[in-house]
Amino acid sequence: MDQPRSSQRYQATPPDGEAALLKQILKLVRRHPRFGYRRIGRMMQATGWKVNLKRIYRLWRREGLKVPRKQRKKRSLGTGANACHRRRPERKNHVWCWDFIFDRTETGTTLKWLTILDEYTRECLALQVDRHITSEHVIxxxxxxFKTHGVPEYIRSDNGSEFVSQAIRVWLKRIGVETLYIEPASPWENGYAESFHSRVRDEFMNCEIFENLKSARKQTAAWKEQYNTVRPHSSLGYRTPRDFSEQCSSSRRTTSAFQRNTAETPILS
Structure with a gap:
């Protein structure tokens, strides 16, 4: 045809279903703006999409999607005997951790969240929000x-007034739960709680506006359920905490031990 070969161009044909695939990716990105392509891909696979991560990554790059990297300060590991890198969780209900995190309503009222996490399964056991949380509320x-999930062997926390109160220490000792208090001013020793708080702050609090306490409780309950049952966790092989918890072995302690220890003395309220 008297045309040089170098002038010919092949018109690529997009694979079937790529438009629908891209639409679903963008939908998940809008819903979870802090998730990367790996977590988005795992979520799609969990809902039935037969797609590998390389294809997700190609579309991710083509659309210019990107999760900004957060700059973190490097800290040396603490020397405390109760630090998370020294007393590691070995099974479900072996070590729980708890802490508080704060935010504000739209009108500036302070809100306080109590977070309780199973360090082994990464499952969020409690995410309670109120204006004030006392040691009696914690109990x-x-x-x-304890009635629902069983009794842990240890609970790790900082030295906050609610956690070191006489009422909590006496109550936990009576039940047989050992407290692991980290060194003062060493939050990295409670690393599981701090890591979870970064996710709460980044994926929940920074994305929501709390009109009042009632709406904050409703939004908190919805996010906690989404975290446990929908969000793939990279440390669990991109399984959800609830799925991993149901498949792993638990501590030998059960709710019967809690019921026996609380039969003689009523629970504080």
């Missing part, structure tokens, strides 16, 4: 968790 939350 009530723990009592309900």
């Amino acid at each position: 009530d939350v723990l009592a309900e968790l």
Whole structure:
């Protein structure tokens, strides 16, 4: 045809279903703006999409999607005997951790969240929000968790007034739960709680506006359920905490031990 070969161009044909695939990716990105392509890909695979991560990454790069990297300060590991890198969780209900995180409503009212996490399964056991949380409130939350999930062997925390109060220490000792207090001013020793708080702050609090306490409780309950049952966790092989928890072995302690220890003395309220 008297045309040089170098002038010919092949018109690529997009694979079937790529438009629908890209639409679903963008939908998940809008819903979870802090998730990377690996977590988005795992979520799609979990809902039935037969797609590998290389294809997700190609579309991710083509659309210019990117999760900004956060700059973190490097800290040396603490020397405390109760630090998370020294007393590691070995099974479900072996070590729980708890802490507080704060935010504000739209009108500036302070909100306080109590977070309780199973360090081994990464499951969020409690995410309670209120304006004020006392040691008595903490005991009530723990009592309900012990009935539902069993009694842990250890609970790791900082030296906050709610956690070191006489009432909590006496109550936990009576039940047989050992407290692991980290060194003062060493939050990295409670690394599981701090890591979870970074996810709460980044994926929940920074993305929501809390009109009042009632709406904050509703939004918190929805996000906690999404975190446990929908969000793939990289440390669990991109399984959800609830799925991993149901498949792993638990501590030998059960709710019967809690019921025996609380039969003689009523729970504080």
